[in-house]
Amino acid sequence: MSSFVECSLCGFKYSVNTPLNVCDRCGGALLFRYDLNLIGNKVSKDILKERDDTFWKFIEFLPLKGEDSIVSLGEPYTPIIHLAKDFAFNFSNVFVKDDGRLPTATFKARGMSVAVSCLKELGVKRVVIPSAGNAAAALAAYGARGGMEVYTFMPKDVPLSTLRECAHMGANIFLVDGLISDAARLVSKFKDKYGWFDVSTNKQPYRFEGYKLMAFEIAEQFDWNPPDVIIFPTGGGEGVIGLWKGFSELVELGWIEENSIPRLVVVQSTGCAPIVKAFRNGESEVAEAWREADTIAAGLRVPKPYASYLILKAVxxxxxxxxxxxxxxxxxxxxxLAKSGLFVCPEAAATYASLPHLKDEDVLDGDDKILLYLTGSGLKYLDLFKIDFKSYPVLRKDADSLP
Ligand SMILES: Cc1ncc(COP(=O)(O)O)c(C=O)c1O
Ligand SMILES: [Zn+2]
Known part of the structure; x- marks a missing residue:
């Protein structure tokens, strides 16, 4: 039910009827805009409460013609779990939201399910993505479900589980001897020649729409009183931009107060922290790529996010x-986190790791309601959970005592 698409830099407006990437005039990221008053008159919080708990319940807030356009693998609301105070660096109100429960086990399912649904409606048949891994796996899954040809360009050291996912879900795979930024350059070089629609992070307006529904889902789960702070692991930045867009739309709808938009805290790895550097220097965008980016959190290894000005603006x-x-x-x-039953990926664990820093830096109040966004499951990075097989006794079938 969108009205138009707008450039986030120069404000130029685009029609929603053709597949769009970035602004032709200035290269700015494009964002969908809606007549929220009109939608708010048709859909109420009470109506939403009656619907199934999946983000598709907010379909009126998406650029889709109707339910028939949805390409879904069954996306549940993901749980919000309170962390005990002694496990949360003495903060009383720390919650986690576990998106490892979504199809393909990361939050990337949100952006890709909405993007594939929109693109299918627009007649797109072949999609391409440069990815650190999880976005490619999500596109492979939803592309397969939606009957699209999927092409993925990933660093050659991409986590093996994601590579397996992409391969078995039928994606065409190119491994790149470099980082995601190098993969992105190759995609730009080849996409027109091969007739691929580029679903790169921040270079199309569709994925933001999936991520913005994180804000809608969180707001409803917290009974329309969102947390004070959301801590989000950030690489390309689509998650944070989506959250900001979602909460801004909720304010415009009058469903939450303006002063109840959560403070968005970006967490990166010290091995690749271009947004943190720009934020500390008071810059409005990332001027140069992070050199020798290196971290175990593959999704945070983005040396120079596209449209970084939007990430910094959201913060x-x-x-x-x-x-x-x-x-x-x-x-x-x-x-x-695993010891308390939460088996999460490194990107997600970065949010928990940030708590003592944020405490030392006086960013959080003791009674703040804080949400750590757990963006994915540890099952996707099994190699990082080391075990010593030899340390476990192997019992004979008829063992009658334990060693
Ligand atoms: C598990 C996980 N968490 C967080 C991120 C970072 O998300 P974004 O690119 O939206 O900043 C990624 C990106 O690949 C990811 O795979
Ligand atoms: Zn523009």
Whole structure:
């Protein structure tokens, strides 16, 4: 039910009837705009409460003609779980939201299910993506479900589980001897020649629409009183931009108060922290690519996100913050969270690792309601959970005592 698409830099407006990438005039990222008053008159919080708990319940807020356009693999609301105070660095109100429960086990399912649905409606048949891994796996899954040809360009050291997913779900795979930025350059070079629609992070307006529904889902789960702070692991930045767009739309609808938009805190890895650097220097965009980007959190290894000005705007306008954590802290946090039953990926663990930093830097109040966004499952990075097989006794079938 969108009205138009608008350039986030120069404001130029585009019609919604053809597949769109970035602004032809200035290269700015494009965003869907809606007549929210009109939608708000048709859909109420009470109506939404009666619908199934999946983000598709907000379909009127998506650029789709109707339910028949949905390409779904069954996306549930993901749970919000409270962390005990002694496990949360003495903060009383820390919650996690576990998106590892979505199809393909990361939050990337949100953006890709909506993007594939929109693109299918527009007649797109062949899609391409440069990806650190999880976005490609999600596109492979939804592309397969939607009957599209999927082409993926990933760094050659992409986590093996994602590579397996892409391969078995029928994606065409190119491995790149470089980082996601190198993969992106190759996609730009070849996409027109091969007739592929580019679904790159921040280079099309569709994926943001899936991520914005994180804000809708969170707001409803918190009974329309969103948390004070959301801590989000950030690479390309689509998640944070989506959250900001979603909460802004909720304010425009009058469904939440303006001062209840959560402060958006970006977490990166010290091995690749271009947004943190720009934030600390008071810059409005990432001027140069992070050199020798290196981190175990593959999804955070984005040396120069496209349209970084939007990520920094989301942080600044929500009175948010940006901080970085080391790979050692990420690994320790993966272990700590696993000990409490949460088996999460390194990107997700970075949010937990950031808590002591944010405490030291006086960013959080003791009674703040804080949400750590767990963007994916540890099952996708099994290699990082080391075990020593030899340390486990192997019992004979008829063992009558334990060693
Ligand atoms: C599990 C996971 N978390 C977080 C991110 C970062 O998300 P974004 O690119 O929206 O900043 C990624 C990106 O690939 C990811 O795979
Ligand atoms: Zn523009």
């Amino acid at each position: 600044k306008e929500t009175n948010g913050y940006a901080t970085a954590v080391s790979d050692e802290e990420i690994l320790a946090s993966m272990k700590a």
